[in-house]
Amino acid sequence: MALYDNYQDNVEVPEVVTPEEEEENNAFLDAITQTPVVQQAHAFLANKSLADPKMTVFKEYLRTIWFGLYPRARDVEGSSGIEHVYIGEMKNGISGLHSWLRFATEEEKGHINYLGYLKVLYLGHNVMLELPMSWKGVYKPISSISIGGSPELELALSTICFLARPNKKCKLEGPNGRVYKYQTYVMKYKGVKYVGTAYPTV
Secondary structure (H helix, E strand, C coil): CHHHHCCCCCCCCCCCCCCHHHHHHHHHHHHHHHHHHHHHHHHHHCCCCCCCCCHHHHHHHHHHHHCCCCCCECCEECCHHHHHHHHHHECCEEECCCCCHHHHEEEEEEEEEEECCCCCEEEECCEEEEEEEEEEEEEEEEEEEEECCCCHHHHHHHEEEEEEECCEEEEEECEEEEEEEEEEEEEEECCCCEEEEEEEEE
């Protein structure tokens, strides 16, 4: 949640990362890489030769693909994977915002409006919804959010699918065996592949 105020939601405004924000990014990466779920994801990727076997190297890779800045509009470095997926941004309307924790905190502040759901898929410990929303007075007709999973689980699944099935729907199973998918898209900028987006879907 400390990351929420680190970003301009307008993708046409350049992002400036302050030393304090860099410390918050480091704290987030330190925290998630110490969790069993990210360690299991790393071991899986390393076993498939999709990630370096050293966690220190993998952590820096996560920093690059998630926190690295790139343009979504007019060559302005105003976006990143973490902002798009976890926090949300504006580009011709709402873009991204696939984190249920962010949704809940914005709803609590009165900034976001839950407008019912279009589809629901019960996955066991969590639920995947496709829904319309209104954020800061802007309407988005359809978005998807997996409710109940931890930030590290969402990042682990997204990273696995980003590496194993880039630009495709990556087939997964919920704890109850229900099949769903994670869609990822790669954003290429100056020879580097970043997370463009990642979200659950049916």
